[in-house]
Amino acid sequence: xxxxxxxxxxxxxxxxxxxxxxxxxxxxxxxxxxxxxxxxxxxxxxxxxxxxxxxxxxxxxxxxxxxxxxxxxxxxxxxxxxxxxxxxxxxxxxxxxxxxxxxxxxxxxxxxxxxxxxxxxxxxxxxxxxxxxxxxxxxxxxxxxxxxxxxxxxxxxxxxxxxxxx
Numbered sequence: 001x002x003x004x005x006x007x008x009x010x011x012x013x014x015x016x017x018x019x020x021x022x023x024x025x026x027x028x029x030x031x032x033x034x035x036x037x038x039x040x041x042x043x044x045x046x047x048x049x050x051x052x053x054x055x056x057x058x059x060x061x062x063x064x065x066x067x068x069x070x071x072x073x074x075x076x077x078x079x080x081x082x083x084x085x086x087x088x089x090x091x092x093x094x095x096x097x098x099x100x101x102x103x104x105x106x107x108x109x110x111x112x113x114x115x116x117x118x119x120x121x122x123x124x125x126x127x128x129x130x131x132x133x134x135x136x137x138x139x140x141x142x143x144x145x146x147x148x149x150x151x152x153x154x155x156x157x158x159x160x161x162x163x164x165x166x
Contacts, residue, residue: 049163050113052088057081057130057138060147065140067123070094075140075147077128081115081162084130090163096126103160113163116156126157 060083063074070079078096085092093102100117110116112133120127122142129139132149140147 046163049085049088049090050111053084053090053162054112054130054132054138056087057084057147058132058149060084060140061138061149063140063147065143065145065147067143077140078124078126080138080140080147081128081130085113085162088163092162096124096128099128099160099162100126100158103162104164106159106161110159113161115160115162116152117158117160118153118156131159 057080060071060075060080063071065076066074067076068079069075071083075083078094078099081096081099082092082094093099096117099115103115106114110131112131114131116129116131116137118127118129119125127139127141129137129152131152132138135152136149137152138147138149
């Protein structure tokens with residue numbers, strides 16, 4: 001009986017994140033609506049790495065923003081995306097500008113794990129956020145704003161795809 005209660009409680013807690021959890025168990029992200037034009041279906045390995053990066057980034061929600069930080073206790077925007085992809089076994093440039101310049105551009109629709117680069121007035125002049133699915137992204141926006149998940153904003157300079165085809 002106790003096992004049934006524990007399983008029921010865990011299922012209730014996981015329900016809001018069920019689409020991602022199902023995907024992680026299956027070895028990749030479940031099919032979720034994406035933004036943009038249709039594109040090539042990702043390879044299974046690409047999806048699995050993206051799922052690990054997304055799970056890592058979402059697990060950092062609530063941690064403080066600190067310029068130049070790359071975890072584990074605080075993050076700046078590119079430190080968050082760098083650490084998330086590192087946790088997925090993929091090496092990417094450390095800065096938002098480096099990520100925009102050094103990673104393959106998204107052709108077609110964005111999908112979970114893709115990085116959106118924005119123009120900003122901050123010290124680096126660039127901001128990066130990670131697409132997590134269903135029109136959402138996770139980001140470390142700036143001082144006083146903890147890592148958070150929010151709706152994707154338009155107006156990005158570019159979208160890039162770490163780990164594509166590795």
